[in-house]
Amino acid sequence: MSEFRYELIKECKDTGARVGKIHTPHGVINTPIFMPVGTQATVKSLSSEDLVEMDANIILGNTYHLYLRPGQEIMKKAGGLHQFMNWNRPILTDSGGFQVFSLNELRKITEDGVEFISHLDGSKHFMTPEKAIDMQNTIGGDIIMCFDECAPAGADYEYTKKSMEMTSRWAKRCSDAHKRPEDQALFGIVQGGMFEDLRAQSVKDLTEIGFPGYSIGGLSVGESKAVMYHILDVTTPLLPKDKPRYLMGVGSLDALFEGTVRGIDMFDCVLQSRIARNGTALTSHGKVVVRNATYKEDFSPVDPECDCFVCRNYTRAYIRHLIKTNEILGARLLTYHNLYFTLRTMEKIRQAIMDDHLLAYKEAFFEKYGIAE
Amino acid sequence: MSEFRYELIKECKDTGARVGKIHTPHGVINTPIFMPVGTQATVKSLSSEDLVEMDANIILGNTYHLYLRPGQEIMKKAGGLHQFMNWNRPILTDSGGFQVFSLNELRKITEDGVEFISHLDGSKHFMTPEKAIDMQNTIGGDIIMCFDECAPAGADYEYTKKSMEMTSRWAKRCSDAHKRPEDQALFGIVQGGMFEDLRAQSVKDLTEIGFPGYSIGGLSVGESKAVMYHILDVTTPLLPKDKPRYLMGVGSLDALFEGTVRGIDMFDCVLQSRIARNGTALTSHGKVVVRNATYKEDFSPVDPECDCFVCRNYTRAYIRHLIKTNEILGARLLTYHNLYFTLRTMEKIRQAIMDDHLLAYKEAFFEKYGIAE
Numbered sequence: 001m002s003e004f005r006y007e008l009i010k011e012c013k014d015t016g017a018r019v020g021k022i023h024t025p026h027g028v029i030n031t032p033i034f035m036p037v038g039t040q041a042t043v044k045s046l047s048s049e050d051l052v053e054m055d056a057n058i059i060l061g062n063t064y065h066l067y068l069r070p071g072q073e074i075m076k077k078a079g080g081l082h083q084f085m086n087w088n089r090p091i092l093t094d095s096g097g098f099q100v101f102s103l104n105e106l107r108k109i110t111e112d113g114v115e116f117i118s119h120l121d122g123s124k125h126f127m128t129p130e131k132a133i134d135m136q137n138t139i140g141g142d143i144i145m146c147f148d149e150c151a152p153a154g155a156d157y158e159y160t161k162k163s164m165e166m167t168s169r170w171a172k173r174c175s176d177a178h179k180r181p182e183d184q185a186l187f188g189i190v191q192g193g194m195f196e197d198l199r200a201q202s203v204k205d206l207t208e209i210g211f212p213g214y215s216i217g218g219l220s221v222g223e224s225k226a227v228m229y230h231i232l233d234v235t236t237p238l239l240p241k242d243k244p245r246y247l248m249g250v251g252s253l254d255a256l257f258e259g260t261v262r263g264i265d266m267f268d269c270v271l272q273s274r275i276a277r278n279g280t281a282l283t284s285h286g287k288v289v290v291r292n293a294t295y296k297e298d299f300s301p302v303d304p305e306c307d308c309f310v311c312r313n314y315t316r317a318y319i320r321h322l323i324k325t326n327e328i329l330g331a332r333l334l335t336y337h338n339l340y341f342t343l344r345t346m347e348k349i350r351q352a353i354m355d356d357h358l359l360a361y362k363e364a365f366f367e368k369y370g371i372a373e
Numbered sequence: 374m375s376e377f378r379y380e381l382i383k384e385c386k387d388t389g390a391r392v393g394k395i396h397t398p399h400g401v402i403n404t405p406i407f408m409p410v411g412t413q414a415t416v417k418s419l420s421s422e423d424l425v426e427m428d429a430n431i432i433l434g435n436t437y438h439l440y441l442r443p444g445q446e447i448m449k450k451a452g453g454l455h456q457f458m459n460w461n462r463p464i465l466t467d468s469g470g471f472q473v474f475s476l477n478e479l480r481k482i483t484e485d486g487v488e489f490i491s492h493l494d495g496s497k498h499f500m501t502p503e504k505a506i507d508m509q510n511t512i513g514g515d516i517i518m519c520f521d522e523c524a525p526a527g528a529d530y531e532y533t534k535k536s537m538e539m540t541s542r543w544a545k546r547c548s549d550a551h552k553r554p555e556d557q558a559l560f561g562i563v564q565g566g567m568f569e570d571l572r573a574q575s576v577k578d579l580t581e582i583g584f585p586g587y588s589i590g591g592l593s594v595g596e597s598k599a600v601m602y603h604i605l606d607v608t609t610p611l612l613p614k615d616k617p618r619y620l621m622g623v624g625s626l627d628a629l630f631e632g633t634v635r636g637i638d639m640f641d642c643v644l645q646s647r648i649a650r651n652g653t654a655l656t657s658h659g660k661v662v663v664r665n666a667t668y669k670e671d672f673s674p675v676d677p678e679c680d681c682f683v684c685r686n687y688t689r690a691y692i693r694h695l696i697k698t699n700e701i702l703g704a705r706l707l708t709y710h711n712l713y714f715t716l717r718t719m720e721k722i723r724q725a726i727m728d729d730h731l732l733a734y735k736e737a738f739f740e741k742y743g744i745a746e
Binding site: 040041044045046047069070074077078084086296313314317322324327331332 | 417418420442443450458459669670672688695700
């Protein structure tokens with residue numbers, strides 16, 4: 001891999017946090033970073049221009065969804081996802097594993113792979129580590145993921161152990177199947193549920209294979225945040241310092257801080273855009289349910305401390321009206337703001353690490369934001 | 374009225390077309406103009422920034438919808454629609470008459486006004502000319518409309534005559550009730566169905582009252598285009614030359630040309646944005662149903678001759694994917710393009726009038742566009 005490289009810039013003296021840069025063929029990602037999710041080749045309601053304007057460094061695509069629609073053939077003819085959606089900055093794709101398991105109750109898992117039923121049309125598919133990598137090679141993300149089994153919430157030790165071991169074997173198959181290691185960085189995914197020794201074993205298996213980055217999967221699947229943070233506490237220190245660490249599917253404001261102090265470099269979450277579509281804003285003073293009648297005559301900005309174009313130009317009363325009348329623009333304005341707010345918060349987190357006051361910033365942030373999520 | 378003024382700049386030597394400027398408190402409108410429709414205080418899916426970027430000179434608001442949501446009280450507290458939706462250019466509002474009649478089968482019409490049932494919650498309302506003007510005074514559009522009865526398609530001579538005469542009496546009441554003539558121009562609405570003498574009588578009634586502009590209502594309600602154009606042929610010449618003429622609710626591409634050559638200055642239509650949400654684009658080569666499977670591997674722009682940001686950056690295949698997956702961005706990109714395309718066409722129409730080759734431009738346009746609408 002000529003172009004992919006993690007550059008560690010600064011380590012926090014008080015916590016496990018670190019500032020770094022991930023160099024990719026489509027540009028640099030400043031870490032710790034929040035990555036907006038563009039499931040179906042679009043971050044819902046936003047254009048690529050919007051995402052550049054808010055300075056998103058990288059976005060996600062979901063392999064499972066893109067595999068079903070528009071499908072591998074069109075993705076190939078388009079020349080990959082960057083071209084297809086007009087996004088010239090870095091892209092990360094998941095492997096589809098999470099969706100295969102979470103969207104399909106009728107899945108059938110074997111050592112070879114997983115048979116699943118499309119949630120769209122009921123058609124039958126068989127996904128293997130090799131096919132997941134092949135699809136990701138076609139999509140062309142700068143960072144791609146091994147196909148893993150994300151064990152269900154509350155899975156017992158035996159199930160989790162077997163599942164983690166298979167995920168390790170699948171990781172080797174993914175590594176072997178990867179056809180574009182020179183311009184796509186394949187990450188291994190650490191599994192092992194809520195069991196410390198299994199997490200350690202997973203890290204050992206994956207680092208033996210050797211990957212340019214490591215993801216932590218199987219968290220935020222129903223466990224308490226205390227348990228999640230404990231698993232991070234015992235897992236992250238085992239990961240190589242010179243590689244980026246990605247906490248998959250986690251991105252509430254408190255988790256962004258708590259993950260960062262535990263050494264996580266990359267986060268993604270649909271929360272920001274999903275609650276936007278339901279009429280809820282993230283602000284420096286916590287969540288504001290703009291949809292509520294409270295705001296019908298509130299002609300102040302969504303977040304008076306935010307300088308995004310939504311907060312500079314539109315009021316809570318107007319956005320509430322749009323949400324109540326099911327106008328697309330309401331979802332669009334709140335999605336823009338919520339992502340903008342989150343990206344700016346990550347910027348401040350990076351600056352706080354550089355300035356040696358991360359814990360003070362964290363305290364000040366939650367003093368205003370509150371902690372209830 | 375200190376600020377509202379129609380400036381006639383050039384008359385076409387071959388047709389009734391004319392180029393002009395309408396001066397309003399919120400800026401100049403170049404005519405003939407197409408006005409995007411922002412029914413519920415938003416041109417569906419677009420921000421005010423988008424509309425400025427595409428150089429929309431003026432947009433519409435629908436009084437009926439704004440009366441129901443957010444309602445007059447909030448509109449008053451917001452300081453009017455310009456402030457509410459962050460749009461600092463001219464706004465035109467209809468009177469609500471058309472919606473009261475078209476959205477309400479249970480309406481009850483008397484000389485005093487109309488009782489109707491909200492299409493939203495079944496609540497009962499009574500709308501009068503005075504209340505329609507009061508609501509429009511609150512909304513604060515630069516151009517507002519008299520409350521009229523739009524006679525149903527196929528109404529007979531007797532019904533249409535009585536309806537038109539009542540509309541004339543209502544126009545007088547509207548004129549008397551208007552509380553902001555200094556910064557809102559109230560237009561009379563010519564009715565009279567498909568009957569030449571009734572149209573002439575309506576013009577006579579309204580010009581006797583005297584308005585700063587005249588709308589032609591009751592067209593495009595189900596009659597053939599030939600009939601509509603005939604009514605324009607006999608009506609427009611009766612209207613004062615020194616006042617703007619607005620053909621209400623009409624804006625298909627052929628009607629924009631045919632209305633212009635008959636002396637119309639202002640058009641509005643929901644067609645452009647409605648078909649966009651269904652996956653159809655207006656292009657220099659006619660309508661393109663991007664939603665169709667034909668375009669699933671078409672990586673060319675929506676309209677290769679268009680220079681809007683959508684055509685510069687996105688492909689038919691991508692937009693088809695967005696439409697098929699019900700992604701908001703699909704509707705948004707096509708809405709933007711369709712309005713941009715229409716506004717640019719109107720710009721070219723104005724230029725063609727200035728350059729004395731309107732008929733040649735019209736012929737060249739439809740040579741490429743086709744005529745089927």
